[in-house]
Amino acid sequence: MKTRISLAPLPGVLHLAVVRERAFLVLAFDGPCPPADAAAAGYARIARELHRRRLAVVHERVFGSLPCESDVRAARAAALAAADVEAAGPVTYVQGRPPWGEGLAGAIVAAVDPDRLDAAPRLIVDRGAPCGRVWRADGALFVTLQSLPGPAVDDAAFPPLQARRAIADADRLLRAEGTDFRAVVRTWFYLRGILGWYTEFNRERTAAYGRLGVPGARDTAGRPPASTGIGAATRDAACALDLLAVAPGPGSPVRLERLVSPVQPDAVRYGSLFSRGATVRG
Numbered sequence: 001m002k003t004r005i006s007l008a009p010l011p012g013v014l015h016l017a018v019v020r021e022r023a024f025l026v027l028a029f030d031g032p033c034p035p036a037d038a039a040a041a042g043y044a045r046i047a048r049e050l051h052r053r054r055l056a057v058v059h060e061r062v063f064g065s066l067p068c069e070s071d072v073r074a075a076r077a078a079a080l081a082a083a084d085v086e087a088a089g090p091v092t093y094v095q096g097r098p099p100w101g102e103g104l105a106g107a108i109v110a111a112v113d114p115d116r117l118d119a120a121p122r123l124i125v126d127r128g129a130p131c132g133r134v135w136r137a138d139g140a141l142f143v144t145l146q147s148l149p150g151p152a153v154d155d156a157a158f159p160p161l162q163a164r165r166a167i168a169d170a171d172r173l174l175r176a177e178g179t180d181f182r183a184v185v186r187t188w189f190y191l192r193g194i195l196g197w198y199t200e201f202n203r204e205r206t207a208a209y210g211r212l213g214v215p216g217a218r219d220t221a222g223r224p225p226a227s228t229g230i231g232a233a234t235r236d237a238a239c240a241l242d243l244l245a246v247a248p249g250p251g252s253p254v255r256l257e258r259l260v261s262p263v264q265p266d267a268v269r270y271g272s273l274f275s276r277g278a279t280v281r282g
Contacts, residue, residue: 012038012106014045020282021116021137023055028106029098035068038104039075046109047083055111056121057089058133059144059242061188063096064104066235072104089123090130090146092242094190095233110144112137126150126173134177138282139252143177143245145170147234159197159238160204163189166241167208179247181212185256185278187227188242194231201229201239206273216273223258227274246280255281 012029027042050057064072073091080087098105114120118136124145125131132145149165166189171181191201209216209224216224225243234240248254259277260266267274 012042014042014049016049018053021113023053023111023113025049025109025111026106027109029104032098032100032103035064035102035104036071036075039072040079042104042107043076043079044083046107047080047085050080050085050109050111051083054113054115056114057086057109057111058121058135058142059110059146059244060089060107061092061094061109061146061242062104062107063094064106065097065102066093066095066233068103069093069235088130090132092146092188092190092240093234094230094240124173124177126169132173138254139250140246140248140254140282141177141179141183143174143179143183143247144243145173145245146242148173148241148243149237149239159192160200162237162239163201163204163241164208166239167205167212170241170243171212174245179245181209181245182214183245183247184214184225184243185246185258185280186244187225187274189227189229190232190234190240190242191229192231192233192238194229197238198229202272209273214273216275223275224273225275226258226278229272229274253282257281 012027015026017024025046027046029038062072077087096105112121112135118139121133121135123130123133127150129150131147132143134143149162149169167181174180174183214224246254246256257279258275259279261276264276
């Protein structure tokens, strides 16, 4: 089921898609508006949908210019709290300047219906900061992690080192939940100045995947995680990582499939270790 909800008089819409126990809410603005006002109105609508449908957020990203980040975060938290929706979860704020220059471009929220899960989502906290969620459905473990490696890595650090730390942090957190990086099916890497160090990033990712035994890192039989490498900044890092990991248990009907594009060459042919896409079937 897909729904399009107008945010008039603000210049934006909220798109809603529900598939079984999962829901995706995409907030998009198509004209200038003060960032705090846009975030307040947009997240009020998101909060109402989450509350009305009894959904729990498992992954959240916001796209906007970095100077307005603090205003957007404050308005978001207030709108969610006002609707009795958890506001303390992790948010990946990515520099995604809208076409008109500065302000809030939109947000993407993934949520689940806790009543249809084996175990409801639980917040993952690392070093005092929320960084992901874990839940169980159809006999499988699901984990999302966000904004790794975290604010301890400053912007002046060697960018490939940040990529190495992000992957290592992810594996450490996944192991604490009973799985590891080999269960990752999808990654989002946000790279500041991507064109200046993409070759070094690919080299570091391939080496890290090899150390962790990620499928496809040492042979051509397995398929590595599907991925998006985005030339976009986050406030605290030259490299930030979001991911989804899925680990089916014994007897689980959940099946994972990495996809091959019929019109694009396999990424490993030009030294980039990722799959073009992935599906999770239950």
